[in-house]
Amino acid sequence: MAEISETTAEITAALETPTDLEFTLPDPEDEEIEENEFQQRLDEAWLVCERFDLQTDIWRGRILRAVRDREKQGGEGRGKGFLNWLKEREISKSQAYSMIQLANSADTLLAEGQLQVSSINNFSKRAFVETANSDPEVQKLVSEAAEGGDRITRREVKELSDQWTAMSSELVPPNVKEQAENGSLSPRYLAPLVKEMEKLPSSHLKQIQEEVEENPDVDTVKQLTSEAKNLSKYLDAAAQVQAIYNADLDLEMALEEALRLDCLNTAADLVKQATSLEQIMAKLYTTWKRVGSLADRLYVETGASNPHLRSMLSALEKLSNDTIEVPLDDSSDRVVRLKIIHNE
Template sequence: MTATPPSPDEIVAALETPVDFDFQLPDPEDEEIQEAEFQQQLDAIWKLCDRFDLQTDIWRGRILRAVRDREKKGGDGRGTGFLNWLKAREITKSQAYALIQLANSADTLLAEGTLDPKSINNFSKRAFLETAKSAPEVQRLIGEAAQKGDRITRREVKQLSDEWTAMSSELLPEEVKEKAAQGSLPPRHLAPLVKEMEKLPDIHLKPIQKEIAESPDLDTVKHMTSSARSLAKYLDAAAQVQTLKNSPIDLEMALEEALRLDCLNTTADLVKQATQLEQTVAKLYTTWKRLGSLSDRLYVDTGASNPNLRSLLTTLEVLTSEVIEVSLDEAGDRAVRLRIMTQGNS
């Protein structure tokens, strides 16, 4: 069943903005104002501006969505009218779609009943964006906090998200969850561990789960988070290195040895760099072929009557020939030479 969207009156009430923006800022040179009071006055005004910023962008997103949808229905099929509308108001296409996404998120959260229309004013703009990207369960927790009148910033969103991640994950042993529930293991440290563990296959999860179950303390959690991160990096990179795929190396045994010698992080970085080097070489070859093709085309299109263009081509031969030479510094004291040898060449 499709949820009923909020009525215009509900939206107007929820997004009602202050009319008078002639704020009276406290005088920074007034020594009679205590520091705490000075900060409190500025914070109150800042929150109003923050709220206005969120409300304005939601409405801009709704306006842009209306223009886009109108264009889809009666435009030329290429979105020219929508693009012209953006151009006239100096709005980029990416900015427009970001605002439309914000408006969609606001309408969805309101229509699904996750947020009370009146509680939107309790959000900062960045917190609202983070809420829209959160899991439905987290959205409900945030909505309940906002409805109680709590001020919702990104810190609150992250805290609630971390708590939900830690307490709902099936990857964490019960011993760890109990410590989290008691408050001795902060969820903000458990959430990164869960995110790294989610990247690992089952075979690599058990040793981590066993260790944190035996020692459910902060130091163990931090150590296991680092290990899980390095492990995920190793597995991901090793699967991408073509050189390793063509060899009889037992990657699992190599991993076990790295773990035994406590050099997993170095091994993971090694494999990651190997991946990047292979990708760089592939890109180098593609660029080299393209450069050579363009040079051949320009050579055909020019003649002796174009000595400067011919000079340009001659100079660039150090990059288009089989041996590439590139200076590593401006003085030219250091250079690197690479020979391109494709399969089948001698």
């Protein structure tokens, strides 16, 4: 981790973190205060709390990192000192590492010049964390907005992330990018489409690109996003179904027919459920084998002098025999029977 040049005092001064939080909150019962004013005053107080919370957790993360690294340097105790330090302050291990990660992210953004210390005040805590976890290009866009004085919440981070996703993707036709750039088509609609298109093989992209190029409007983009999502689900699930893999059929032709009949969503759901069923059957078989093995072992280790254990084994025969019986309701009126035929 790169060291930052600012001293603790300099950074604290730049952040302008208050040592004590004290607000004069509006009286909820004061009818003379207009609703807009009431909400605005609460929002202002809330934003101060968020800034305080963010800065506090960054510094706590730096402190926790120092405690952890000091112990690593000594090489003794195998983390006991660090854990004891957390225990004394009632901090969970997951909370500690979350704050350390936040501190690492802050230091990285500062060290790489992506963000100025004074701009941290413009972030909400969640927005800062989301920015730190974003692509470098998105970090740059967000940091520029923060340095320009913009208030950065998760909404702004998402908008800028969507903008970068839509404008940088080679999958989006040029005229559609122009629509997004001039504001006639919001990038927040394009970004989900791009993410779904990235999951598809190139052979399935041309038709989507032609349709969005011909009709670069919100309704078309939403429809194509849904279709691309269903198509991705279909292809992923179909590739995992052994029943389909071992059969003599043309998946592409089946796909074309589903598209022509406008039932791709149903077909995608079918193969997805088929995948789940095969996985459940495989797990059922291994569990059934385990139940039978344990029942046989317990039978050998017990005798007639243990009638209750023998009774339990007799009751469980419905689950360990080749034909498994399971009631579907408490009354046992409805029973499902599965016969297992296996090749050793």
